[in-house]
Amino acid sequence: MEHRSSVDIYTEWDIVAARQLGRNEAKKSGFGTVDQARITTAISELARNIYLYAEEGKIEITNVIEDGLIGIRIIATDSGPGIPDVRRVMEDGFSTSGGLGAGIPGVKRLMDEFKIETELGVGTLVTAIKWLR
Numbered sequence: 001m002e003h004r005s006s007v008d009i010y011t012e013w014d015i016v017a018a019r020q021l022g023r024n025e026a027k028k029s030g031f032g033t034v035d036q037a038r039i040t041t042a043i044s045e046l047a048r049n050i051y052l053y054a055e056e057g058k059i060e061i062t063n064v065i066e067d068g069l070i071g072i073r074i075i076a077t078d079s080g081p082g083i084p085d086v087r088r089v090m091e092d093g094f095s096t097s098g099g100l101g102a103g104i105p106g107v108k109r110l111m112d113e114f115k116i117e118t119e120l121g122v123g124t125l126v127t128a129i130k131w132l133r
Contacts (some may be wrong), residue, residue: 053082
């Protein structure tokens with residue numbers, strides 16, 4: 001049975017709340033401290049992107065079981081401007097906010113599965129899964 005929870009992202013404090021929720025869900029699912037940190041970092045990056053670029057959105061965290069594997073699915077959604085060049089955003093070092101540019105590529109590296117869908121003027125949907133090994 002899937003357990004789903006979410007945090008609406010409007011402020012920087014919502015980023016903190018999403019991180020904490022992710023850590024708690026990862027811990028409940030049996031992830032060790034290293035994977036808890038990976039999941040928390042991925043959530044933080046996704047929530048920060050919502051806050052910086054779309055101004056509002058949602059982080060949804062779902063405990064999943066597929067083919068006998070236990071995992072956590074993170075879905076980040078917004079109705080912001082969309083991403084004009086996904087390929088460029090996926091390059092290490094690329095940043096439009098003056099940051100380190102580790103955000104989206106970092107999330108992909110931290111998680112086991114990663115998918116990004118975006119449409120200009122409509123918004124962005126990022127889905128990432130971490131499997132318990």
